[in-house]
Amino acid sequence: MAFYRVISAIRGAILMLALLVFLGNIMMWIIMPTDTYYNNWLLHILADTNSTYFGIQGPIMLDFTFPILFIAVLGCVYLHLGKRVTSHTTRCRNCKRGQEFRFLKRPMIVKGLGIVTLTELLLFTLFIALCVWYFSDYVRHWFKQVLVRSMTRGEKVWQTKLDRVAIVTGVTGNLCLTFLFYPVTRGSSILPMLGLTSESSIKYHNWLGHMAMTLFTLHGFLYIVYWIITNRLSEMVKWGDHYVSNIAGEMCLLCGLVMWMTTYPSIRRKMFELFLYTHYLYIFFIIFFILHIGIGFATIMLPGFYLFIIDRYLRFLQSKENVRLVSARVLPCDTIELNFSKSRALNYTPTSTMFINMPIISKLQWHPFTVTSNSNLEPDRLSVLMKCEGNWTKKVYDLMASPSVAERIQVSVEGPYGPATTDFLRHDMLVLISGGSGITPFFSIIRELIFISSTQMCKIPKVTLISVFKNSSNLSLLELIIPSSTKSANSCNLELQIEAYVTREKGYPKEKLKPPRTIFFKPNPSDAPISPTLGPHSWLWLAAIISSSFIIFLVLLGVFTRYAIYPIDQNTNMLYSYTKKGLMNMLFICFSIVVTASFAFLWNKKRNAMEAQQIQYMEEPIASKTTTSSFDQDDIELESLPLQSIIKSTNVHYGQRPDLERFLLDIKESSVGALVSGPKKMKRDVAAICSSGIADNLHFESISFTW
Structure with a gap:
């Protein structure tokens, strides 16, 4: 037991170190638009990191790329240690720990942005504040240079101010883009450290995507207006090989707009394939984005995308x-x-x-x-x-x-x-509320509780499953709650009550259902x-x-910069091509990820192949191709032998919907986990009940899959 306490202490130290590094990274975001950064910090950073191997890109990666990748590595170690601790202790020990902070997960908003908890609302507010600070301080900083810049360009002051506001809008959009890829990195090591999954974080991706595209669209629109009023519309077709490339920016914005339009809810639901295929334009969006602003500034948003590329390539290897x-x-x-x-x-x-x-x-x-x-x-x-x-x-x-x-x-x-x-065991009772096919994630929860109760001596919460179906044929789903092959159900002490509601039928149909x-x-x-x-x-x-x-x-x-970029930048008046530099950086990133990820995948594939052969030898030959299992009224009532020992009662209600408010408020247990998986309205209704303050023992959790 002392060994696991040491591991828990190490995990706590890793989590604290990751938090400190992240706060330091956020501090860099806060300080970057200020005069202090440009007049003091940046000068010292450039002097201390002046290198012929990385150039200006080096200090930017040191400030913004390395900290996040370091946190990702810490997260991997944290989760690896957590697998051992979780499997040994947390199922049955200290299950009530952290209950005093449960109010942070209480829903505060149930409409508009979706179901938003207090923690999410606070973090979202802080992020908006960071964007406002970032935008306003950059405007203040660059407005100090407006007079000199307008005289140099022969423009009016207000025209130069419009130019500065346009560029700051794009820079603020980059802040949103920096965090855009973390929620969609399915194999992320950062999200699990925060108790999140990629599925539950999709809404953050949606928020950030809407904010980023709003800012980028405004950025492009303001520049078009600026070029028109200054008679410089020819800038739209300019490819700045040694500065900002406008054509690349326009192509980037075009790809982003196509993706953005197909995220409209009605389009995404009715034409999911269109939504799916157009989202692959993110590849061209990022390529043109880097070519537009240059790899130096793009390095700021690199860490999130870098981790996403690793995850995406590993998914590609698995999918083959x-x-x-x-x-x-x-x-x-x-x-x-x-x-x-x-x-x-x-x-x-x-x-x-x-x-x-x-x-x-x-x-x-x-x-x-x-x-x-x-x-x-x-x-x-x-x-x-x-x-x-x-x-x-x-x-x-x-x-x-x-x-x-x-x-x-x-x-x-x-x-x-x-x-x-x-952490289902932290509750005294679980209420699993589902609508239609939303019942499926609850099968795995019930089976996990059966396993824990049959193998470990610890208290298992009572479970009530409330399932809402349109037709009685969907009652056949209840037959899959327990796998027919398991023997653990006979020795478990889980109490399961099932309340099934069939909304579109008044009674059990006379026609016998087809057997599975x-x-x-x-x-x-x-x-x-x-x-x-x-x-x-x-x-x-x-x-x-x-x-x-x-x-x-x-x-x-480093080798490329030292022997290709540095000699040209030092010996001629013409800088090395920004386009070539960006393309070579993208090539190096892809090459390094492909080499290392492929090696790791192929190394483990050999071990998996050996185990696969053992499994194949153990498989029994299949005697028949198609079989039919019995399914009648007794099956619907769930009176099969494996289920008799755990199901307390099963009630089927025809022609009505459950009164969720009355049911939840009547529960007297001190801690009740209300898990919902189903239509948005059902989730909002349960969230509103749990956040009403009438019952402090209700703890809401939404299980949603919105890919």
């Missing part, structure tokens, strides 16, 4: 592997359960998600699905539930429902991705079980990739 699809279960409610073979080394937490691609339907489309299985109860299998609600899923359902379904279907995956830890159909696929030697991309020590491998790739980049950049 064909995984083994063992079986598919077709339910009568237009839902499919896909069961994959998985490596025992792959561990994931409840509410994790996985992205799936089927080339037979589309080679480009990737769709996220909730993982319903549990890596502890089902060490050799990973399951996802797929509801037929769109064109892609409709094609998958038709493929599986077809009598002539192929004996093997090629499938690629990315993930799974989920929270680093879960299970399809087994033949194993193929080219398919492999789903394995961790970087092996069981993935966080340490990620730390090695981040640090080693950045070192390689610095070496390449």
